[in-house]
Amino acid sequence: MAWMVNKQVPIGKWKRFHLWLGALLCWLCFMIVTPKITLSHKPHQFADMRNFLGVPNTLNVITNFPFLLVGVVGFVLSLQGCFFNISLKGEVWGWALFYGGIVGLAFGSAHYHLKPDDSRVMWDTLPMMIAYSSLFSSFMAERVGQRAGLSCLFGLLLIVLLSTAYARTFNDLRLCMMFQLIPCIAIPAMTFLYPPKYTHSRYWLWAAGVCLLAKFEDALDKKIYNANRYLISGHSLEHLCSAAIPVLFRNYAHTQNH
Template identity: 70%
Template sequence: MVLMVKQQLGRGKKTRLWGGVFLCWLFFILITPKFSFYPEHHLFADMRNFLGVPNTLNVITNFPFLIVGVMGFVLTLQGSFFNISFRGEVWGWALFYAGIAAVAFGSVYYHLMPDDDRAMWDNLPIMIAYSSLFSSFLVERVGEKIGLSCLIALISVAFLSMIYARTFNDFRLCMTFQLIPCIAIPAMAFLFPPKYTHSRYWLYAAGVHLLARFEAVADRKIYHANHYIISGHSMEHLCSAVVPVLLSIMLLFRNTRFQRLGDSKERP
């Protein structure tokens, strides 16, 4: 009887979670105007050319993503450096680091010749990384099954969002993925108890991601303020690369606080 009650409570929690996500998405779509890319969106503050490389600083500031992404991917699959307890977490974190590494290639490809078509390959790896990160967070805070189901759903929505954006020139759905780390994760961090120690790194990462968003918006102002040394967009790249670094530190030093009911057996 007690087990049935706990299962019903678990299903109710999942229903409220998905209902909240859907309402937030619907609210965002209703209150925001259509967001389309125009030629001026591809004109960044710093478009200098060094050694024949177009938009040089916007290109080379993507390489930290490649380094952190590849190292994190290898360490996740290796299994002894990061404290990852369940197979569901392995899938989420491995795909997150793969997405981070892919961000380097997609963003470099875009910044070498910015246009609408290349912008898709800049945004898609970011959306995959965000989807995987949110899935890993759900595995830790809510449960392995709902985290994996969320991973599949979000990856599917990411591809559908890109198709919608390219077909209708409306990037609102893609922009919602940009808001996941800095809004959903901090909010849910206070609703669901952490399974591991060092959970404050989730909030650190969300704060750094939010700072990177501000740097992107203030691209030209930052560029003018530091006397044309580095633009806000280039600083956004460097700041965003700090996010997986912080999360890697969390994975390296965290320990299990308790075993959540319904979790599957630990990975071999």
């Protein structure tokens, strides 16, 4: 793995243009080929709907607490750039917004799971998309440069707002769902194309893998719940698994490469 991460291939502006063009074409194909996914397409029914101590959907609610804990600590420490060995202001903004999005996700997801319905689902989705946007912009700031990172941050935040507005206006979740898959695909690919600025950059790949694992756990919600004899559901495990992602990013930037 270390050999693969260190064997980056530099690419020029023309090739980068082709990469972005390819991404745009993939997006267009996705929108044309896939059917509309409405807000009510997936019923708000999870495998584990048990109530403990009067709290609806207890485990799906309380498994958001790690997001709050990790998010608050990460937000405070990211503002102190020296703790993370962050050298660019764009990285500070990106990481602060990332951990701020994690805090928002803790509250938004808990609020949604207390009473899952169409009116609350965006409180779960929006903070997650903000966190993904800032995460990808931090990656761009580290690998490409501060200007590229900030441009990416503002551009992606605009896309987040447009995707959310599109979902609410046209009752179509495709843009939001596709947006959440971008880091899982783009970050591993770009890890091999752009040289790392920090050591421990393999944590980008680990985080992408954990993110994919969390998606599989969510997709297998009921099967996992049945397999472990109703101890914990796949969706609750997705929360715990996803909370490990911001912890991984604390480890990757201990020291800088010179």
